[in-house]
Amino acid sequence: MKILVTGGAGFIGSHVVDAYIAAGHEVAVLDDLSTGSEGNVHREAKLLRLDVRDKEGVAAAIAAFRPEVVNHHAAQAEVPKSVADPGLDAMINIVGGLNVLKASVDVEVRKFIFISTGGALYGEPDVIPADEDHPLRPLSPYGTSKLSFEQYLGTFERTYGLEFTVLRYANIYGPRQDFHAEEGRVIAIFTSRMLAGKPVTIDGDGEQARDMLHVADVAVANIAALHRGTGDTYHISTGIPVTVNELFRKLAILTDYKLEPNYGPRRKGDVFRIALDNTRARRELGWEPKLTLEEGLAQTVAYFRQRVLSTH
Numbered sequence: 016m017k018i019l020v021t022g023g024a025g026f027i028g029s030h031v032v033d034a035y036i037a038a039g040h041e042v043a044v045l046d047d048l049s050t051g052s053e054g055n056v057h058r059e060a061k062l063l064r065l066d067v068r069d070k071e072g073v074a075a076a077i078a079a080f081r082p083e084v085v086n087h088h089a090a091q092a093e094v095p096k097s098v099a100d101p102g103l104d105a106m107i108n109i110v111g112g113l114n115v116l117k118a119s120v121d122v123e124v125r126k127f128i129f130i131s132t133g134g135a136l137y138g139e140p141d142v143i144p145a146d147e148d149h150p151l152r153p154l155s156p157y158g159t160s161k162l163s164f165e166q167y168l169g170t171f172e173r174t175y176g177l178e179f180t181v182l183r184y185a186n187i188y189g190p191r192q193d194f195h196a197e198e199g200r201v202i203a204i205f206t207s208r209m210l211a212g213k214p215v216t217i218d219g220d221g222e223q224a225r226d227m228l229h230v231a232d233v234a235v236a237n238i239a240a241l242h243r244g245t246g247d248t249y250h251i252s253t254g255i256p257v258t259v260n261e262l263f264r265k266l267a268i269l270t271d272y273k274l275e276p277n278y279g280p281r282r283k284g285d286v287f288r289i290a291l292d293n294t295r296a297r298r299e300l301g302w303e304p305k306l307t308l309e310e311g312l313a314q315t316v317a318y319f320r321q322r323v324l325s326t327h
């Protein structure tokens with residue numbers, strides 16, 4: 016089938032594009048390359064270089080390609096940027112997203128898959144792992160913009176009969192992750208610094224915990240969502256909290272890193288401990304994570320090692 020992947024030049028979107036093409040689908044990528052790169056885009060995918068805020072351009076591109084499914088990964092994806100400029104975050108994640116959504120409805124796409132976040136919607140969770148019905152109380156404008164867009168999908172379903180699925184991701188890691196970004200990329204940052212023999216700083220005491228999922232497993236969830244999970248919201252996650260100290264220790268072994276970490280101040284506004292229950296995705300999407308943390312970290316270190324070698 017014909018699938019449009021917005022943000023398909025980015026870290027996660029590009030793996031989804033690869034999986035769709037491997038499954039025999041025809042894929043176009045809509046991306047402004049602001050954080051993504053052309054080198055990530057599969058050579059069989061058509062790249063439409065557009066900003067989602069360009070309403071006319073987006074409408075024309077979607078009308079010309081006429082996708083059956085739209086998979087919306089493009090976003091302003093950094094929490095600190097949303098705090099610094101909530102208006103910009105909303106322009107991209109809400110208004111830009113609506114440009115994509117409205118154009119999709121106008122050409123009668125069969126299904127819209129929206130990528131949301133599990134990590135930024137619940138605040139400090141009441142229970143671990145938190146399920147999708149946990150009370151919603153985003154701490155950042157980024158969380159609020161993602162949540163708003165989820166609400167619009169309900170509206171479009173009721174008004175236009177749109178079929179949609181929301182995937183709320185945990186913390187995703189793996190090849191192609193940008194280690195220059197400000198946050199949320201703890202594995203990419205630690206790995207690249209350890210391989211270069213540079214000091215590593217842990218924010219706070221390192222006992223903060225996250226739900227870390229390898230990007231290969233995320234790609235498989237996006238295949239499942241093509242036909243399953245209509246009208247519902249799913250955590251794409253492991254359900255297991257891993258502390259930053261544990262990640263440091265595991266990565267230090269894999270990279271043969273001998274230095275001790277530095278401990279910096281705890282970051283304000285960060286959730287301390289979170290993991291996301293994936294029971295619903297297992298039951299209704301028939302999806303489950305396949306890679307263990309050890310396998311995923313080993314693959315990621317191998318990727319970064321290769322990159323370090325190829326740039327020297």
Ligand SMILES: NC(=O)c1ccc[n+]([C@@H]2O[C@H](COP(=O)([O-])OP(=O)(O)OC[C@H]3O[C@@H](n4cnc5c(N)ncnc54)[C@H](O)[C@@H]3O)[C@@H](O)[C@H]2O)c1
Nearest residue numbers: 022024025026027047048049050051066067089090184187
């Ligand atoms: N990385 C994570 O752990 C994580 C967790 C939860 C949710 N997500 C969501 O997954 C999606 C992909 O995130 P990622 O980590 O791959 O980040 P990324 O920055 O690598 O990917 C985002 C892509 O969107 C594109 N983009 C940004 N603004 C755009 C605009 N105005 N118009 C068109 N394209 C634009 C970028 O060029 C990039 O290719 C995002 O929606 C993000 O919110 C990511």
